């Protein structure tokens with residue numbers, strides 16, 4: 001694997017490539033990231049990964065300095081996956097001058113759910129992803145469904161800016177008990193790790209209830225709101241601090257209307273909740 005730290009070296013490595021498949025990451029790689037590398041290898045060649053902890057997407061009270069940086073381990077994992085180039089720029093390379101130009105997702109997609117609780121987060125994400133796309137110029141890019149809203153925002157950004165990269169969504173990788181893999185899981189104590197399964201469990205129960213209600217043609221928009229509230233209550237009674245549990249339309253993450261309840265496969269349930277000091281997110285397509 002070639003490890004490059006500058007945009008110039010990266011472009012030299014990739015010159016003439018016609019089917020570059022790209023996986024952007026912030027490092028601290030786990031099996032979920034590695035599954036993205038394998039999907040990339042099935043859709044293109046060469047596979048390029050990036051590792052860059054992007055300050056722009058961290059809020060003032062978030063864990064930018066504490067974010068785990070494990071470059072040596074990450075390199076070993078990427079080598080095993082047969083990644084061709086790792087682009088690992090530092091901040092001076094990515095942001096040699098203050099990044100004054102930003103990409104702002106539309107309010108109705110960027111300021112809801114994660115965007116409501118992490119103001120500025122998606123502007124930070126789309127700005128760095130736009131820049132990474134300019135650096136790598138990939139024909140295919142892989143994003144995990146674990147970050148469902150991020151995936152949707154990046155897809156729309158590519159469509160609206162005519163960015164010539166195909167976005168491939170990747171299924172969430174889970175532990176045996178259902179917990180979605182995340183770099184943040186490493187912050188959980190042993191007790192919290194046991195408890196953490198309740199986020200996916202609660203989303204699963206909510207999804208099952210929606211499916212049942214829709215199958216029996218008994219589901220109303222009010223029931224949707226009740227199910228969301230009940231799911232939040234389950235978690236909060238167990239000691240979580242829940243930001244949201246939301247049943248939304250898969251196509252645009254808008255709130256559910258009566259027409260959407262004719263078929264459950266138009267819906268997704270998303271959740272974000274804090275267990276101790278660790279904020280976890282997850283979602284399930286219904």
Ligand code: PAF
Pocket residue numbers: 024025026052054057125128129147150
């Ligand atoms: O999903 C992530 O790890 C980050 O948001 C991304 C896409 C690498 C941008 O920094």
